[in-house]
Amino acid sequence: MGWYDWFSSFYDSSLEALYADARAAAADGLSLSSAERVLDLPVGTGQSLGPLLERLDPSATVVGVDLSAGMVDKARARAERSGWGSRVELVVGDVHTVEVEGYDRLHVFLGMTAFPRHEEAFERLWAGLAPGGRAAVVDVYAEKPGFQGKMVNLVARADITRRAWEPLERLAEGFERVALPPNPKYGGELWLATGRKPS
Numbered sequence: 001m002g003w004y005d006w007f008s009s010f011y012d013s014s015l016e017a018l019y020a021d022a023r024a025a026a027a028d029g030l031s032l033s034s035a036e037r038v039l040d041l042p043v044g045t046g047q048s049l050g051p052l053l054e055r056l057d058p059s060a061t062v063v064g065v066d067l068s069a070g071m072v073d074k075a076r077a078r079a080e081r082s083g084w085g086s087r088v089e090l091v092v093g094d095v096h097t098v099e100v101e102g103y104d105r106l107h108v109f110l111g112m113t114a115f116p117r118h119e120e121a122f123e124r125l126w127a128g129l130a131p132g133g134r135a136a137v138v139d140v141y142a143e144k145p146g147f148q149g150k151m152v153n154l155v156a157r158a159d160i161t162r163r164a165w166e167p168l169e170r171l172a173e174g175f176e177r178v179a180l181p182p183n184p185k186y187g188g189e190l191w192l193a194t195g196r197k198p199s
């Protein structure tokens, strides 16, 4: 069992309430009313699926991908409980190798500080985004993490010293980055970045 498989067993009980408002902000930042297919990578236990689906047309779909089979199992259980049926497709895959394409929205929530090679990972994801499609990225940043930031890095196997919005900033039109309401538990600044792929 990998680290994230183990983490999946207490991920929702420890983190679901903490990030709920940020998930709504990220979903709003994607302008989902006109979207057809959203890629949510990493999907984790599926905490963002509800906020995304609530804003999508019933015929639109969300594809959720995560490296951890334990995380994806939790996301599958959530999808079954919620009766989302064919609106959600869940896949175990590595951002560095998985074949995903044909999506018009890209949602990357707490992934860019966790991926082994985040710049390369983002460029792969961007390549599969349809021209004119939007991306939303949420993550934590601390130039010099304090105690809580170090704990976040340890528990989430993350690196919150990454300026993880920069790949989107380089590639997108209409790039914006905003700080989300603070909470000491984040271990740094929680930010939301959005932008559009040139048509």
Ligand SMILES: C[S@@+](CC[C@H](N)C(=O)[O-])C[C@H]1O[C@@H](n2cnc3c(N)ncnc32)[C@H](O)[C@@H]1O
Pocket (backbone or CB within 6 Å): 004, 041, 042, 043, 044, 045, 046, 047, 048, 065, 066, 067, 068, 071, 093, 094, 095, 096, 108, 109, 110, 111, 114, 115, 116, 156
């Ligand atoms: C902090 S969790 C965030 C999960 C989810 N996006 C959320 O907001 O709750 C980081 C996730 O990144 C996934 N992950 C780490 N490396 C990955 C990779 N190379 N490819 C795909 N997913 C990866 C982990 O399995 C884990 O579920």
